[in-house]
Amino acid sequence: MAIRNPMRDKSCIVGVGHSGCFRDAGVPGGTLVARACLQAINDAGLEPSDVDGIITSPMPGIMGYDTINCNYLVEMLGLPGVRWWIDHHVGGVPGLGSVCMAALAVSSGLCDVALACRLNWRPKDKGYGHVMSNRAQGVDAFLNPYGYGVFPQKFSSWYMRYVHEFGVKREQLGTYVVQSRKNALLNDKPIVAPRQAITMDDYLNARMISDPMNLLDCDFPCDGAAAVIVTTPERAKSLKQKPVYISAVATGQGPHPDFVFWDDYTVMAAHWAAKDIWERAGIARKDINFQQIYDGFAPFIFYWMEALGFAKRGEAPEFVGSGALKPDGILPTNLNGGQLNEGRLHALGHTVEATLQLQGRAGARQLKKADAAVVTGGGLSVAAIMVLHR
Amino acid sequence: MADYKKAIPVPNDLTKDYWEGAKQHRLVLKRCADCGRYSHPPLPTCPRCQSEKMVATPVSGKGTLYSYSVMRNAGNPGFESEIPYAVAIVELTEQKALFTVSNLRDCPLDQIKIGMPLEVVFEDVTPEVTLPQFRPARKG
Ligand SMILES: [Zn+2]
Numbered sequence: 001m002a003i004r005n006p007m008r009d010k011s012c013i014v015g016v017g018h019s020g021c022f023r024d025a026g027v028p029g030g031t032l033v034a035r036a037c038l039q040a041i042n043d044a045g046l047e048p049s050d051v052d053g054i055i056t057s058p059m060p061g062i063m064g065y066d067t068i069n070c071n072y073l074v075e076m077l078g079l080p081g082v083r084w085w086i087d088h089h090v091g092g093v094p095g096l097g098s099v100c101m102a103a104l105a106v107s108s109g110l111c112d113v114a115l116a117c118r119l120n121w122r123p124k125d126k127g128y129g130h131v132m133s134n135r136a137q138g139v140d141a142f143l144n145p146y147g148y149g150v151f152p153q154k155f156s157s158w159y160m161r162y163v164h165e166f167g168v169k170r171e172q173l174g175t176y177v178v179q180s181r182k183n184a185l186l187n188d189k190p191i192v193a194p195r196q197a198i199t200m201d202d203y204l205n206a207r208m209i210s211d212p213m214n215l216l217d218c219d220f221p222c223d224g225a226a227a228v229i230v231t232t233p234e235r236a237k238s239l240k241q242k243p244v245y246i247s248a249v250a251t252g253q254g255p256h257p258d259f260v261f262w263d264d265y266t267v268m269a270a271h272w273a274a275k276d277i278w279e280r281a282g283i284a285r286k287d288i289n290f291q292q293i294y295d296g297f298a299p300f301i302f303y304w305m306e307a308l309g310f311a312k313r314g315e316a317p318e319f320v321g322s323g324a325l326k327p328d329g330i331l332p333t334n335l336n337g338g339q340l341n342e343g344r345l346h347a348l349g350h351t352v353e354a355t356l357q358l359q360g361r362a363g364a365r366q367l368k369k370a371d372a373a374v375v376t377g378g379g380l381s382v383a384a385i386m387v388l389h390r
Numbered sequence: 391m392a393d394y395k396k397a398i399p400v401p402n403d404l405t406k407d408y409w410e411g412a413k414q415h416r417l418v419l420k421r422c423a424d425c426g427r428y429s430h431p432p433l434p435t436c437p438r439c440q441s442e443k444m445v446a447t448p449v450s451g452k453g454t455l456y457s458y459s460v461m462r463n464a465g466n467p468g469f470e471s472e473i474p475y476a477v478a479i480v481e482l483t484e485q486k487a488l489f490t491v492s493n494l495r496d497c498p499l500d501q502i503k504i505g506m507p508l509e510v511v512f513e514d515v516t517p518e519v520t521l522p523q524f525r526p527a528r529k530g
Contacts, residue, residue: 130465130467131465131467133397134397134467135398136399136400137400138402138431139431140397141399141401141409141431142399142430142431142490143491144397144466145396145397145398145399145519145521146477146491146492146521147461147466147468147472147477147493148466148477148491149397149465149466150463150465153459153463153465153477157457157477157479160457160458160459161457161479164457208460208462209462209463210459210460210462210463211459211460211462212459258431260479260489260491262487263487264487265457265479
């Protein structure tokens with residue numbers, strides 16, 4: 001079947017906003033969202049009244065405090081012109097999923113100026129990362145009674161299998177983790193990681209969370225919000241920033257809803273999402289200058305490199321260990337430090353950085369050559385990809 | 391048993407055969423009567439042929455270790471005093487990628503090896519609940 005992509009280059013990112021990421025922001029989550037959204041609207045040279053589409057991804061919680069939905073955004077930001085909106089849980093973790101759907105809405109004419117935003121909120125009680133109920137229902141009934149109810153634990157078994165099949169040296173992943181901190185030191189927004197370089201020894205000696213993943217392999221939960229404005233290339237002509245064109249978006253799911261019960265722990269939903277992404281984008285893999293790859297856990301980098309075809313199956317550790325992902329390597333990666341350092345914004349922080357780089361606005365982090373990039377979200381049981389160019 | 395602090399499985403119509411089987415010290419999975427495919431955790435229809443004839447079927451309780459992790463962090467109520475403990479992803483012999491999850495019994499952490507043969511054992515953790523667990527397979 002021929003590849004179809006009528007969306008290609010029919011929408012573009014023209015503004016970004018970012019509240020910064022904090023362990024404890026000291027203000028309600030809604031405040032962070034408002035700051036990020038108004039910054040993005042202003043960055044584009046637009047007014048709130050210009051926004052006619054909105055998309056975000058509510059979580060169970062208290063509106064305006066630890067989560068947000070479209071209806072709340074309309075009132076809080078004063079958006080009288082909204083005619084398209086979605087509260088969604090699109091795969092690829094919500095941040096990038098929102099941008100993918102905003103591109104769809106703009107390119108199909110449902111709206112002209114779409115605001116996509118994401119709030120992450122770190123619960124301040126000790127419940128975070130803990131199983132809260134001792135009555136385990138559904139699939140959890142087969143996991144939690146064995147002390148297997150926490151996300152990093154479940155992914156650790158995945159990575160254990162990957163290490164077993166392909167033989168990973170810890171220094172290979174360490175090369176990426178150490179570099180990502182170095183990248184983060186040039187990030188001019190508030191980040192959650194300490195502003196202090198780490199060494200390979202630091203990495204190798206970091207406390208194990210669940211073998212074979214250590215503390216430095218895990219991203220930082222945080223309080224933070226980010227937003228982007230997506231519009232048409234025609235509208236972009238009269239706006240403040242250079243447009244960043246969206247060539248292709250893709251989302252993917254694996255064969256099962258729960259990734260513990262899966263077919264193959266070396267193949268993620270990322271592989272489904274990436275299947276024909278380069279053909280759809282009309283951009284060759286070799287023409288990608290840099291990438292913002294989802295790093296909720298550091299080993300995701302290996303899986304994504306193989307899914308996107310930058311490394312052959314089982315060869316990502318060698319590729320990453322060679323230093324290919326450093327800013328002066330062949331495929332600069334996560335120039336803002338990624339979620340391992342900046343904080344968990346579910347790939348929307350990744351999108352903001354890709355946009356700034358492609359617009360030549362990344363300050364001390366700016367790459368010399370930034371014409372085309374790939375951004376990914378999630379990867380495990382749901383995944384999303386976006387190919388961007390200037 | 392009021393002092394049992396770990397999570398307890400709550401059976402439903404889909405899973406009650408599994409937990410009833412465990413109480414009788416049998417590992418009982420759902421199997422499609424039309425095409426023979428096992429599904430675990432139980433599904434209402436067969437994911438291969440979409441048949442609704444999903445029949446509770448005892449299995450051998452033999453498998454191999456597909457993967458595992460050693461838990462060194464808190465997060466699961468009742469497990470605080472057991473850290474570090476292993477969780478096994480067991481591939482049952484009946485079907486490729488037919489996985490079940492358990493802890494590893496009778497196996498020191500430094501002797502865990504992916505691919506090792508395992509067998510089921512049953513632990514009555516409360517008067518109502520029995521958990522299948524796995525340990526290294528014994529000869530014979
Ligand atoms: Zn069947």
